[in-house]
Amino acid sequence: MHIAVLIKQVPNPDALAAVMSVDEASLKVVLPPGHPQVVSPFDEQALEAALRLRDQVGAAVKITAVTLGPDSARTALKQALSLGADDAVHIHDAALLDADSHVSAHALAAAIRKLGTIDLVLAGRQAADFDAGVVGLGVAEILGVPSVSFACGIEAVDGGVQVERVLQDGFETVQVPLPALVTISNELGEVRKPNLRETMRAARKPVAAWGAAELGLEASQLQPRSRRTRLFIPQKNTQCEFITGATAFEAGERLAQRLHDARVLG
Amino acid sequence: MAAEKNILVVAEATLGKLPPATYELLTLARRLKATTGGALGVVLLEEGDVDGASALAAYGVDVVYRAKCADFARLTSEARLPIVQAACEQAQPAVVLLPHGVLGAELGPRLAFRLDGGAATGCVDVVAQAGSIHCTRPCYGGLAREEQRFEHGPVVATVRAGLFELAQPQPGSQSSIVELPALDPSELRVALVKRESDAGDGPRLEDAKVIVAGGRGLEGPEGFKVLQDLAAELGAAVGSSRVPCDLGWCPHSWQIGLTGKTVTPDLYIAVGISGAGHHMAGCGNAKTIVAINSDPEAAIFQDARFGVVGDYREVVPALAAQVRKLKQA
Ligand SMILES: Cc1cc2nc3c(=O)[nH]c(=O)nc-3n(C[C@H](O)[C@H](O)[C@H](O)COP(=O)(O)OP(=O)(O)OC[C@H]3O[C@@H](n4cnc5c(N)ncnc54)[C@H](O)[C@@H]3O)c2cc1C
Numbered sequence: 178m179h180i181a182v183l184i185k186q187v188p189n190p191d192a193l194a195a196v197m198s199v200d201e202a203s204l205k206v207v208l209p210p211g212h213p214q215v216v217s218p219f220d221e222q223a224l225e226a227a228l229r230l231r232d233q234v235g236a237a238v239k240i241t242a243v244t245l246g247p248d249s250a251r252t253a254l255k256q257a258l259s260l261g262a263d264d265a266v267h268i269h270d271a272a273l274l275d276a277d278s279h280v281s282a283h284a285l286a287a288a289i290r291k292l293g294t295i296d297l298v299l300a301g302r303q304a305a306d307f308d309a310g311v312v313g314l315g316v317a318e319i320l321g322v323p324s325v326s327f328a329c330g331i332e333a334v335d336g337g338v339q340v341e342r343v344l345q346d347g348f349e350t351v352q353v354p355l356p357a358l359v360t361i362s363n364e365l366g367e368v369r370k371p372n373l374r375e376t377m378r379a380a381r382k383p384v385a386a387w388g389a390a391e392l393g394l395e396a397s398q399l400q401p402r403s404r405r406t407r408l409f410i411p412q413k414n415t416q417c418e419f420i421t422g423a424t425a426f427e428a429g430e431r432l433a434q435r436l437h438d439a440r441v442l443g
Numbered sequence: 444m445a446a447e448k449n450i451l452v453v454a455e456a457t458l459g460k461l462p463p464a465t466y467e468l469l470t471l472a473r474r475l476k477a478t479t480g481g482a483l484g485v486v487l488l489e490e491g492d493v494d495g496a497s498a499l500a501a502y503g504v505d506v507v508y509r510a511k512c513a514d515f516a517r518l519t520s521e522a523r524l525p526i527v528q529a530a531c532e533q534a535q536p537a538v539v540l541l542p543h544g545v546l547g548a549e550l551g552p553r554l555a556f557r558l559d560g561g562a563a564t565g566c567v568d569v570v571a572q573a574g575s576i577h578c579t580r581p582c583y584g585g586l587a588r589e590e591q592r593f594e595h596g597p598v599v600a601t602v603r604a605g606l607f608e609l610a611q612p613q614p615g616s617q618s619s620i621v622e623l624p625a626l627d628p629s630e631l632r633v634a635l636v637k638r639e640s641d642a643g644d645g646p647r648l649e650d651a652k653v654i655v656a657g658g659r660g661l662e663g664p665e666g667f668k669v670l671q672d673l674a675a676e677l678g679a680a681v682g683s684s685r686v687p688c689d690l691g692w693c694p695h696s697w698q699i700g701l702t703g704k705t706v707t708p709d710l711y712i713a714v715g716i717s718g719a720g721h722h723m724a725g726c727g728n729a730k731t732i733v734a735i736n737s738d739p740e741a742a743i744f745q746d747a748r749f750g751v752v753g754d755y756r757e758v759v760p761a762l763a764a765q766v767r768k769l770k771q772a
Contacts, residue, residue: 190584194720194742199587206583278562307582307589308701311552311562318556323521323632326549339636344545345704346696347640351519353633363702364695402561406577407590417744425753429761432751437769441710441731442677443652
């Protein structure tokens, strides 16, 4: 089984609130120097899902990590390799740096085609920067393979995979034949840490760098569908009225009275 | 060009009833239609022998594209895609609107690529302006918002719940009905094995007027018992931040936020929740937010209208007891 895992490098989404600002003119997020760039957490879990499949099926599972991004995205691939991916592809081209979901999906789908027979594509449910959740499903549509989204568990079964997925009010289990694309949600659970042996080996694992020309992307595929016209941080103008008391208990009682007076208790 | 002014809403009737999300989308769709001057269509996926189409006529819908199926509830989004695609081929929409739920979040992007259009997920607004469609959506975990402009469609937009009023019937409106070809289940590749619900029997979070939600500050599953006592007094539903779900203190379906539910109650009481952007993305549109937190610096107080700084173990039972007294008075 050959699995491609789509990963994206994003600014560490934890603790962003205190440090992030936006340059509304250039439509870019501004972060203090040194704010870490990480593999988007859902993509880490997609890689973890691939590694769990290998744990289940055995060494016959080959894992290729694929990213689209600038120079720095190489670090994300290195992390995937040190976690156990066998090789990696870095789609890297000035023409693709500001790709929208349409262009990104076409580039990633072309890379998967170029890799040859991929049985399973795994991706995070959304990237933790723009939170769109479009690219993975777009890749499935371009490749013409079935997709299952929001997976929290995956295992190999005869001729395909069985996927447990998260619903609004519960879970469902589905089976899908391969090739297929599955997007992974955080309910998959803890991911493993890089181990020393794999980290040592990672340095020697191959990383291919492919540009738009090598992927054979056509002009229409490089034509974005959308342009960002604004990026802003919404203003908060709520004033909090603090309810106090001699003890926390008294403050709780007073809160009830205040909510009652403000007619918000219904 | 004329064809690219139409608006299409994807609706699903289970047991003969359309969900509130459909009526919210109709409000947005009617606003878009007023700008584009196109026709308003609804793709109606109907379960069984109910007649949802005639109910829609009163809402200013010009055409209902109807597909009937014995068992929609048991089918995955894959089954819906060819039906909605068939409706799009007839309706030639500029914009397709879907609710941003588990179904819409999968169906929307696939449909956009199938139609060679654009996709915008989790939108809070969609407007037609000078011949293009603009979508506004939260990003960066709810900390920022972006506006995207689409030059040519169709634009498939999934829209968050609770942001638009429910559409009201319009006198004198009429719609025509187009029957769509039935689905061919033999073409489906994703097969359902089983489905389990983990929702309790209390009020649904999506519909609740009052929600009491707990976070890591509850310090264990027992904390939810304290919240449930308060919820019982208020007739409230209980929700949570992501941490208690991850730690197994409560069912995952209680999660509110960017990757959980979007809720818009009149009153949202956040207990032991720090107020991360990821969480507020799911509850920031509540009418009144109340925060109970032991840390006076917690970010949640920037979103809250009322706050108490203190240990929830003291504050919440006192609040519950006093609410009961006020109700009896
Ligand atoms: C990509 C991504 C998606 C995410 N999606 C979601 C999502 O959908 N929903 C979500 O909620 N989170 C989500 N998160 C996680 C989010 O970033 C925060 O980590 C999470 O919301 C924090 O939960 P919390 O407020 O319960 O915990 P904490 O941030 O740890 O806050 C606990 C609070 O409890 C207070 N407290 C402690 N003890 C007491 C006490 N005895 N009495 C009163 N108060 C007390 C503390 O002062 C603190 O403010 C996501 C994260 C990422 C990276």
